[in-house]
Amino acid sequence: MTHPSMFDTIFNFLLFISLFTIANHTHARQQPKPSISDSIVLGLTNTRTTIKLPKESSTLNLKVSSQSSQTFDMIEPLREIRDGYIISLNLGSPPQVIQVYMDTGSDLTWVPCGNLSFNCIDCDDYPNNSPMPKYSPLRSSTCTRDTCTSQFCVDVHSSENAYDPCNIAGCSLVTLIKGTCSRPCPSFVYTYGEGVVAGTLSRDTLRIHGSSDRDVTRDVTNFGFGCVGSTYREPIGIAGFGKGSLSLPSQLGFLQKGFSHCFLAFKFVNNPNVTSPLVIGDLAISSKENLQFTPMLKNPMYPNYYYIGLEGITLGIGSGSLIQVPTNLRDFDSSGNGGMLIDSGTTYTHLPQPFYTQLLSQLESVINHPRAKDVETRTGFDLCYRVPCINNLTDGMTIMDLDDHLLPAITFHFMNNVSLVLPQGNSFYVMGAPRNSTVVKCLLFQSMDDKDYGPAGVFGSFQQQNVEVVYDMEKERIGFQTMDCASSSALQQLHKS
Template identity: 30%
Template sequence: MATYSYLFLALLFSSLCNRSMVLSSNMDSHDLARVQPLAPLPAWACSSKESKREGLKIIHRYGPCSPFDGQRATPIQILQQDQSRVTRLQSRLTRASSRVDVQDTTLPARPGTAVETGDYIVTVGFGTPPRDMTLVFDTGSDLTWIQCQPCSGGCYEQQYPIFNPTDSSSYLNLSCNSAVCSQLSLSNGCSSSTCVYSTGYGDGSKSIGFFAHDTLSLTQSDVFPNFLFGCGQQSNGLFGKAAGLLGLGRESVSLISQTATKFGRVFSYCLPSSPSSPGYLTFGTDAIPSTVKFTPLVTDPNNPSFYFLNMIGISVKGQALPIPASTLASPGTIIDSGTVITRLPSSAYAALRLAFQQEMMNYKSVSSPSSVLDTCYELGGSEALSVPPIVLHFEGDVDVNLDYSGIIYEMRAVGCLAFAGNEDNGELTIIGNKQQLKLDVVYDVGGRKVGFGPGGCR
């Protein structure tokens, strides 16, 4: 989940004192194609099929493979959460320079308050000896943090025991006079000469605690001593019973920057094609498929953590939509692992919807079960809809052909166009994770490029 850049300094817990590309669909892109998805597993079944890729296994936190007991959500609930995330992202990006008067800030002691984080989780090891921690991973955040005992300010419920720093022989809090503490944008100050961090989210949810370092184990061979992270003493927000968050943004404190010496600031993922299947998250250049095509990575000085791309057009059934280049160019496009449904400028979405509707006239149009999506059709039993091919075009002659799962969002007996429009053309375009399914997505931060390739998760 993306974090606000402003600081939250008022700490209510007693132990802390205030201070402070192409996806090949095997079909002619100019023809309607009956795209039949693979037969899904039963809702209760978790696939035993393993990805052939090395790296961290990605699991959908609401799927049957999730380790979180009782954490399930309907497609409609997921869309409601998604809209909340998008609202916060848009707010952060349009008010990047906003700051809060810390004297007027209060932290509600409400552990367990719902907060909408990303849908995908990975498990890594913290400490010596390593303790497994299952975290939400998020390309829209930088700081990695986990809940830590004694949780003096209150913590939300998580699935497995909360990390105890005293059990790790390599754990160390950072002092207030350390260079890292003084440079940390999320640093709020000190408690008994110990550096304190505070990171807040748009709905008021927060994580506050000690800024520390310990050993991070991604795999048995990828071990990083002195990894900087937040050891949370107060956290409010139900993060899907995860232990915390893994930050994959671009800033210096992110996992990508801290492991740059070994991995060259390169990582890639394939999101699982269904909640019943695993995906993967890998680091370094060795695992990049030769089929990946790259588009330039853009930096917004006001929002340096986000991954901006230049999307230059959209095609439906081989026909470019009449979208002026300026509509997509400003305020720009980001790719985000935590947003589900792609959001487009209002006029761009209107053009996409019209072209899609014209190709779907043989299907019965129905009302949407969700306010997020507005172009829906009745599903005919087990038969998939025949959908027109949709292609997203990016700078560098990169064309991303969407899979059926990136075009249709299914709810009950209804299939909806898996795009939504912003309120106006002045809001950010966001490429959601639904449109990234079955793709290898590669982030070469050092090379300033993002790539897309077919055949992900195989």
């Protein structure tokens, strides 16, 4: 049980930090090679402030621990769970394997941390059958507490004044001016849409394994991360893939290059035999000119997020009707509000009102199947239909995709004439086993919260399934290409050996 005083403390922290939150980041979890290889290949299973680059003293050291190969192509087994995509971090000396969410909508990497316990408040909705491993600082010979003079400490405290964290830590004015204070970085609180975490900023060695030879490892020393001992509604850690200096690709030195991922369909949830490819570095962006690329929109107020511009949505294939979207899905106001956030840490795509209601009305007008309003009430989704099962093809909870054509295709039109037809199963999803030769499918879109700040919409991970998504940081663009991500995983040799 959670002690009431801890509960009150967390909420007081949340109230305080919310006054400084730059955007209401919605975590709706309810997941040929270049001639000179400088990449990391990882497998996926199915706050935020503009600060100067880390000081020289914070520079990370990279080393290859095997002399058998000079390649920097790397691989890690990562898996899909019910509400996101998990990356395994090998952290510490000796390495401790900690599983965390891969999140393009935040910067900080943090892990559940505790030598004795980890406290998660209001996390009853998450299964406790197989609790996630926790990182123990005492078990690592290379773990250190970050200092208040570290630029990462300034970052995590969202401070524009480098003296602030050291002042909070109790350094004297003389040591502040001389830069001689060596006190540890003060504890921080980091907020998400519905959650909050509290912890300390630490450093340790991050180890990544070779893509072709598991004996080849790459050690990243002084990797900065949050050692979190208490959370509210955040039971699993996070690997931040945003643009800030605290993010995983930034600390690995790949932020000026890019990364890509190909999320497995949800039918592979908890399947230990296949993972989603996550590639970081040259390999992620080389030979990708066949993709459709839309520009990354620049938001001067919140530059660490990935924004794209949505121009319209089409229902049906070919002569389907185009629904014009509000301009705030591709434009920002003077306060930085607007645009569409592309976010692997948000499960479902969110659209603003009243456009979201208009989209529902258009879908209702072209779908003739009976509504399953009882399922809508139970699940909270807004459009559910009873769809005939073709040839009664079922396999337990798995339904063949042959009946997907009974519901309209949905195409997203992004800026630069990019048209992404959402793969079958990315819009309407099976909500249970078939009954009486029918199956219930629900539209897995949601309405944005009723607010006038933050992004106007979010392109979530569920709608990115079976789509290769390329973050080309050098050319400041994001590419899309539909593909079978399970086959891509096999080509990347990400199946369990």
